[in-house]
Amino acid sequence: MTETVRSSQSIVVDPVRGTSGDERSASSELRAIYLDQLPYVMSTLRRLGVGERDLEDITHDVFVTVHRRLPDYDRARPVRPWLFGIAYRAASDYRRLARHRREDMDHEVDAPDTSQPVDERLDQAQQRSLLVAALQDVELDRRAVLLMHDLDGIGVPEIAEQLGIPLNTAYSRLRLARKDLQIAVASRAPRERALPGGPS
Amino acid sequence: MTEHEPLDPLPRELADLFESERARPAPSGATYVRILDRVSSTLVSGGPSGGDDGGSPGGDAGPPAAGGAGTSAGAGAGKLGALGSRAVGMLAAAFLVGTGAGAAIHALLATPASVAPPAASPVAQAPAPTTSAAPGETVPRMAVDDLPNVSVTPASARALPVGSASARRDDAPAKDTSLAGERALLEEARMAMAQGRAPAAIVALTRHESEFPRGRLAEEREAMLVQALARAGRTAEAQGRARAFRERYPDSLLLPIVEGAVRNPPAP
Secondary structure, three states, rough: OOOOOOOOOOOEEEEEEEEEOOOHHHHHHHHHHHHHHHHHHHHHHOOOOHHHHHHHHHHHHHHHHHHHHHHOOOOOOOHHHHHHHHHHHHHHHHHHOOHHHOOOHHHHHOOOOOOHHHHOOHHHHHHHHHHHHHOOOHHHHHHHHHHHHHHHOOOOHHHHHHHHOOHHEEEEEEEEHHHHHHHHHHHHHOOOOOOOOOOO | OOOOOOOOOOHHHOOOOOOOOOOOOOOOOOOOOHHHHHHHHHHHHHHOOHHHHOOOOOOOOOOOOOOOOHHHHHHHHHHOOHHHHEEEEEEOOOHHOHHHHHHHHHHHHOOOOOOOOOOHHHHHHHHOOOOOOOOOOOOOOOOOOHHHHOOOOOOOOOOOOOOOOOOOHHHHOOOOOHHHHHHHHHHHHHHHOOOOOOHHHHHHHHHHHHHHOOOOOHHHHHHHHHHHHHOOOHHHHHHHHHHHHHHOOOOOOHHHHHHHHHHHOOOO
16 A cells, blocks of 8 residues: 555655556646656756756756656656656766766865864755765766665665666675765865774 | 675764755745746657657756746745745746746646645655665666667556546557657657648647557647647637647646647747
8 A cells, every 4th residue: 555645636646656556647647746756856866966057957858758758657666766767867868978077066065164073064055065075976876876775765676676787786886885975975074084984 | 795795884974964965955946837847848849858868968958947046036936945835836936937927837836736745855755775675665677778768568557548637447548559659750740840840740740640549649749739730820720629638638737838829829
């Protein structure tokens, strides 16, 4: 039994399990997905390295693709991994352009004040900026596994299936991604507060 | 190291960062409206799209978003959006894009009366990290690399309805519908529209109607046909089609664009 809530006129998309699968028009379904999942798609694209100035463009591309792929989408399956796959491919294409690969996320990063411990000086916004910036140092293939697992809560076997990679590879990428991220965060964080596994 | 070896717990510092990221505020109401407006326009007019492969590079994705974050309008809407209300988003739409388009987008967003409003931090709803799926959870099996090229609907997937939310099952598209064929015809029509050849678009769309009267993309076809007819100066036909569209797809994402086409016919 899903947690999907259904009214007489609309359907709320369960972020994990997807839509209820009830029949309705494609545009209506797209709208429901859009309203529920726009924050997720934009956040995912940002984490995958899409710069702020291009974020709306690529988000637009993702939802146009979502609309085109709706006939192929299995409503019994969760919507977020499916959306992640589309966003991941869009971000990969975007990153292939040299001008985007070179893009730095520094414009999003507020340089931390190194005079205080990290917990005190990084508010949530700064933490988000730090994380997004540090994520850019993690190879995209590894980052995808990390995001799906550690942020979206998708199991490793399912990630392996979704990304079409062996299970061991998925585990390996996750471990490596965590290590890479620790190092990247530590390099941006206070020198007096190195993270475990990161540079001391 | 095997797949059975449990993962180490996530370091606390990383867990804290992830928690902050999950709590990222939702986009402003203006952002919701702006992107949705562009998406719906693309679906009908065949403007720049993400293509079938998951999205084209950002530089090719169409005109710059109106009212970007750096504009005063965007900034103002951002403040409104911080209130986390869909109503605020609709007000922002009316404020940003003017009465006509604002009303259309208002209707667009307002139609699904019970659609959950954008939560203040929807991302926070993500389930806690686990190393396996929740019991009973079904998981997509489609590889990412396969996404752009999938043309066969999985047996377990339901066909999309031709009609509205209340469409009956006997409105379901015929099983032998060729989605690839449908897409090719609509793409032909989009290209023609983009090149200002409305009559050629009408030919392609009429052919789609003939070959796929109950096709999966019938809704898109009808919307494009209204636009093409209006653009070709066949106003009465366009209005008739628009009325039929409104009746058949009362909650369509494309309805505002259809109505806009007959209300303000595009220049031939």
